[in-house]
Amino acid sequence: MVVQSVRQEARRRVREAAAVRLRSLAERESRLNDLAVDVVTAVAARDRADVSAAEAVGLLLGEQVSVAEIGERCGLSVKEVARLKRVHLKAGARGASDEPLGDASASDGGDQP
Structure with missing residues (x-):
């Protein structure tokens, strides 16, 4: 009988320790997920x-x-302005390729009243 009650007590302690460990892991996982959301949000805002x-x-x-004057007016280095210029040109090229083909009359006023 004594051995059985000792084993029952041991099982109870192990279950409690496991529950504490699982709660701790779940809390850590939640914190990590929240931090990951913060990172992705900041990158998207950037x-x-x-x-x-x-x-x-x-x-x-x-x-x-x-480019030099833009840098001077904005307090940016010429290198940073040049980078932003490349981003702008890339976005412009991407935007131009998104327009439907064969729809030039709609974009330049064409024959529409």
């Missing part, structure tokens, strides 16, 4: 800000402002 800055650089370039 990407949107980058595209927005590149669009602004494109508008300045459209006003015949040089």
Whole structure:
């Protein structure tokens, strides 16, 4: 009888320890998932800000402002402005390829009233 009650007590302790360990692992997993969401959210926000800055650089370039002057006006290095210019040009090329083919009349005013 004594051996059986000792084994029952041992099983109870092991189950409790396992439950504590599982709770701890679940909490850690939840924290890691929350941090991963923070990372992905920050990267997405950075990407949107980058595209927005590149669009602004494109508008300045459209006003015949040089890369050097854009950098000076914005407090950015010429290297950073050049990078944003590349992002803008890439986005423009991607946007142009997204337009439907054979629909030039719609984009330039064509024959529509």
